């Protein structure tokens with residue numbers, strides 16, 4: 045076996061992070077072949093990406109034979125929902141077992157099954173996402189023949205494992221609003237008629253880059269953002285595009301934006317582009333646990349809001365399990381638009397909450413939302429968490445509870461050290477990556493915090509991702 049070689053594998057087991065595997069024997073003993081996004085019972089073709097002494101990591105190319113557990117669904121298969129054909133109970137069982145195991149493997153918690161509290165299901169299994177990003181490309185994968193065709197106008201998702209090839213989305217994928225996705229084809233046909241080209245990823249030229257959509261479950265409205273380069277901008281008739289979109293989506297369209305971004309990276313972001321509002325408002329309103337949140341296109345907001353309510357309920361229950369919270373200071377670190385902090389501050393008016401996030405726009409949203417919700421016992425700071433804690437050493441020994449919700453990569457070791465130095469009575473650690481949480485949990489244990497328990501929340505059905513919430517109490 046060599047790196048780059050394409051092999052056929054019968055998947056017999058499932059490991060954390062959506063890694064199906066097969067155990068073989070070679071001249072040196074047992075050898076494990078991992079293939080991402082696969083499940084036991086499948087026969088797949090995969091490309092060897094890394095070859096080590098005792099294992100190889102492969103990228104899935106194609107499922108040659110499905111597992112007998114898989115069921116046909118009326119959705120278009122996309123790379124972002126690799127497990128959609130597997131009944132949800134089976135998905136949950138794989139996630140639960142492999143994630144509990146990761147606390148033993150990466151955190152060294154041998155009593156991981158007694159630490160495990162609860163597996164919380166997503167209230168919605170299909171169409172649960174509130175944000176989706178579709179890509180344009182002149183290189184299209186034909187869904188019938190599998191051929192790669194150039195000089196096309198494709199709008200949909202990238203073919204698994206490629207950054208250049210897009211498959212048209214012709215019908216709903218089961219993750220995002222079905223009524224919107226039924227109409228995506230019409231948007232593509234309209235934009236194709238403008239004769240402006242879709243982006244050509246290898247040549248890094250073209251006009252249309254992405255279409256990003258946010259949905260409010262509260263109002264059922266949509267905020268749509270077209271992202272393009274400036275190449276041929278003068279030829280793009282924005283007024284007609286606006287009229288077309290208003291006619292197509294009617295009252296559901298809350299706002300339409302056009303972002304111009306000449307960044308040639310794979311993803312031209314909305315954040316650092318030039319944004320023009322073509323119609324309606326640049327924000328959308330969502331409700332979480334009785335509070336309203338105005339979200340702009342760029343701010344972080346939980347992608348499965350109905351499940352996020354269950355996550356936040358669990359986190360707040362953990363915070364109140366051992367202690368009665370009153371007249372205390374609580375920190376919401378990595379707070380995003382300040383959702384957890386505001387919900388806590390609203391439920392417990394006698395405490396003071398401090399929220400910190402590095403994204404200035406998210407903190408602006410947080411402040412505006414706190415005002416809208418008439419939550420007064422909360423303060424927000426736009427800063428790096430590590431720098432903030434260095435700047436305000438007076439908080440050491442004064443914090444009762446820290447809600448910690450870092451990004452997927454986890455907390456920088458220096459920042460975690462400063463969090464530990466705060467000497468809070470307890471930490472409720474929320475994570476979208478239990479692997480980094482397990483690592484950080486070990487560090488917390490080594491510094492006097494006892495890992496009491498954790499729950500898993502299925503925020504992302506049909507993917508390998510899972511959210512975790514853990515409780516740590518200072519001895």
Ligand SMILES: C[S@@+](CC[C@H](N)C(=O)[O-])C[C@H]1O[C@@H](n2cnc3c(N)ncnc32)[C@H](O)[C@@H]1O
Pocket residue numbers: 344345346378379380381382383384400401402403406427428429430449450451452476
């Ligand atoms: C998983 S999100 C959590 C958001 C929020 N708690 C929620 O539930 O909506 C992680 C957040 O960490 C922020 N972030 C990333 N690095 C940071 C840093 N070094 N200091 C402060 N915030 C940071 C991001 O902007 C993002 O909003």
